[in-house]
Amino acid sequence: MPWSSRAALLRDLVLCVLGTAAFLLDLGADLWAAVQYALDGCYLWAALVLALLGLASVALQLFSWLWLRADPAGLHGSQPPRRCLALLHLLQLGYLYRCVQELRQGLLVWQQEEPSEFDLAYADFLSLDISMLRLFETFLETAPQLTLVLAIMLQSGRAEYYQWFGICTSFLGISWALLDYHRALRTCLPSKPLLGLGSSVIYFLWNLLLLWPRVLAVALFSALFPSYVALHFLGLWLVLLLWVWLQGTDFMPDPSSEWLYRVTVATILYFSWFNVAEGHTLGRATIHFAFLLTDSILLVVTWMTHSSWLPSGIPLQLWLPVGCGCFFLGLALRLVYYRWLHPSCCWKPDPDQVDGARSLLSPEGYQLPQNRRMTRLAQNFFPKAKDEAASPVKGEVNGVL
Numbered sequence: 322m323p324w325s326s327r328a329a330l331l332r333d334l335v336l337c338v339l340g341t342a343a344f345l346l347d348l349g350a351d352l353w354a355a356v357q358y359a360l361d362g363c364y365l366w367a368a369l370v371l372a373l374l375g376l377a378s379v380a381l382q383l384f385s386w387l388w389l390r391a392d393p394a395g396l397h398g399s400q401p402p403r404r405c406l407a408l409l410h411l412l413q414l415g416y417l418y419r420c421v422q423e424l425r426q427g428l429l430v431w432q433q434e435e436p437s438e439f440d441l442a443y444a445d446f447l448s449l450d451i452s453m454l455r456l457f458e459t460f461l462e463t464a465p466q467l468t469l470v471l472a473i474m475l476q477s478g479r480a481e482y483y484q485w486f487g488i489c490t491s492f493l494g495i496s497w498a499l500l501d502y503h504r505a506l507r508t509c510l511p512s513k514p515l516l517g518l519g520s521s522v523i524y525f526l527w528n529l530l531l532l533w534p535r536v537l538a539v540a541l542f543s544a545l546f547p548s549y550v551a552l553h554f555l556g557l558w559l560v561l562l563l564w565v566w567l568q569g570t571d572f573m574p575d576p577s578s579e580w581l582y583r584v585t586v587a588t589i590l591y592f593s594w595f596n597v598a599e600g601h602t603l604g605r606a607t608i609h610f611a612f613l614l615t616d617s618i619l620l621v622v623t624w625m626t627h628s629s630w631l632p633s634g635i636p637l638q639l640w641l642p643v644g645c646g647c648f649f650l651g652l653a654l655r656l657v658y659y660r661w662l663h664p665s666c667c668w669k670p671d672p673d674q675v676d677g678a679r680s681l682l683s684p685e686g687y688q689l690p691q692n693r694r695m696t697r698l699a700q701n702f703f704p705k706a707k708d709e710a711a712s713p714v715k716g717e718v719n720g721v722l
Contacts, residue, residue: 530651
């Protein structure tokens with residue numbers, strides 16, 4: 322194996338370990354905060370932290386279990402019996418099991434002098450699922466937890482050391498999920514060199530810079546009106562859920578589990594943009610951007626007219642200029658990315674790849690596993706080249722090419 326390929330495999334192993342460590346660090350920070358709130362007598366805050374953590378964990382295990390159950394029986398080779406896997410997911414350990422599985426497959430590939438194409442494709446298959454789960458966890462748990470801790474700091478007028486630690490771990494988790502998701506989308510590209518390091522950095526920056534003002538606006542409103550923020554979220558979430566449903570998503574293995582995906586995407590759209598369907602991406606992104614911007618402005622205006630209700634221990638007047646600066650810088654970087662760095666791809670069917678299935682006809686003629694879930698998202702994210710944007714590919718049935 323060439324040194325460049327071996328170095329790339331080693332880099333992927335290191336990223337896998339660091340990603341798992343970031344997940345555990347963020348989990349530890351949330352549990353630490355919940356314990357501290359309980360010790361201080363703030364039982365409602367502790368309950369909210371644990372509720373957000375529990376709901377996100379249950380959703381994550383459901384996604385992982387549904388995907389494992391939908392994968393063909395012979396894809397994953399030697400793995401625990403289905404009852405053991407179900408027990409792991411019931412104990413909220415399914416995501417960590419996948420991380421260990423990915424690390425083991427990565428070590429197997431890295432140790433081989435000439436790894437087979439199937440082993441390489443299977444390692445990518447596992448990595449793509451984990452990247453998707455990590456992104457879901459970020460917007461189901463990390464972003465809401467960041468909003469909650471900021472609201473608590475604003476409402477109490479003080480910032481404890483464990484809260485700053487939680488903010489740092491939240492930003493680390495969000496940053497890692499965004500970078501890893503972009504790397505996963507790059508893996509699905511038919512021509513990987515089309516996406517370079519510069520575009521990944523710009524993609525990460527504009528997402529993070531636009532996410533921060535949104536989180537700040539919701540946190541300010543939550544600090545002022547903690548009883549009404551749930552109604553605000555529910556109202557917007559229902560509108561976004563209807564919008565996702567109208568776009569006709571087809572991500573999960575069956576129609577019933579598709580609603581779990583739609584519910585999750587609606588939550589993501591409450592904080593940031595997420596493309597779920599092909600065609601007219603610019604129009605949908607503009608509508609979503611205007612919708613969130615209008616809502617955030619209304620939340621900030623509400624804060625400005627009632628800011629005297631909050632304690633004066635935190636310099637609130639500095640937060641609004643910082644949030645505005647992040648917003649305009651993130652908007653400029655977003656325009657730069659989509660104008661010059663967002664590639665168009667020639668998506669063509671690969672006869673040697675199917676969705677997690679392997680032909681047993683011959684050792685030389687087996688088919689490579691393809692993660693249909695992530696590939697479909699990549700097709701939505703990276704538009705087709707003009708000469709390839711024709712009718713759908715013939716022979717694509719239920720995600721199998």
